[in-house]
């Protein structure tokens with residue numbers, strides 16, 4: 353017998369995570385990476401839970417990716433010891449924490465896209481027994497951080513190689529969806545220039561769930577960083593990257609008001625579902641109710657619309673919502689509920705809110 357989808361033992365709003373779906377998502381992508389000889393380095397920003405990071409490693413991932421030092425500290429405390437920090441680290445306090453983290457894990461690498469960051473890293477690691485390895489972040493079309501040209505990437509690699517305490521280990525990019533060809537072109541140009549200078553470039557790291565099944569088509573890439581795939585969400589359903597059954601995390605909310613024909617109000621607002629639209633209309637997909645739109649959120653209320661002659665819900669009824677962007681939803685919750693068959697286990701989202 354499977355559990356009722358309404359989870360009467362849980363209070364709402366909350367998030368439930370189907371562990372069978374997590375297993376399927378983790379194992380399927382690991383099998384793909386293994387088949388194509390790509391090192392998988394999952395980004396923990398989606399789940400923020402050490403047990404899931406360990407599951408990803410047990411399945412065959414090479415290490416993990418973290419965005420912030422605070423996330424990496426939580427993972428290191430739990431025994432995760434191969435971490436790539438994909439963020440420019442600046443300032444004495446953060447550099448001191450980075451150094452302390454480096455001294456207690458097996459492998460910690462960082463990225464950088466400018467000389468100020470590289471010089472700060474060098475100062476913080478100048479007296480280290482082994483150098484801190486740095487990947488040069490390249491903007492291959494994502495329009496966020498990253499050096500803008502292959503020549504600039506080479507210049508930064510040379511700068512890194514000239515400084516004490518740090519060494520150049522390769523390239524990193526976070527492309528926009530569909531950006532694979534640009535990544536291959538950019539990385540190829542940098543590698544050719546580095547080759548001419550006799551500088552090795554062993555790691556070429558790209559990432560993203562939207563193009564996860566095309567990672568093997570991207571030239572020169574040795575490693576893929578991917579986060580959302582473990583849970584999936586409505587934005588990926590909209591891109592046909594996954595189906596509804598692949599979405600492991602659902603927000604469970606209760607209908608608290610039916611104030612007018614064609615309108616219901618639930619107890620999950622922007623503090624749970626978040627306001628991220630990711631280009632979509634509405635703030636989530638109500639499972640089993642394609643006729644219903646989540647049209648508005650205030651902090652603690654979600655407003656659903658449907659045709660006025662329909663009565664899809666009763667007061668007190670619970671619904672499941674697949675959020676637009678699942679990574680930000682798991683950052684809103686102290687705990688999530690892991691479901692397998694008839695059992696529910698509640699766990700802390702240990703790295704939530706770790707933005708420092």
Ligand SMILES: Cc1ncc(COP(=O)(O)O)c(C=O)c1O
Nearest residue numbers: 438526559560561577578579580
């Ligand atoms: C640097 C970096 N790498 C990898 C990822 C993983 O992306 P996705 O969640 O699309 O798999 C992200 C997502 O924000 C990122 O910022």
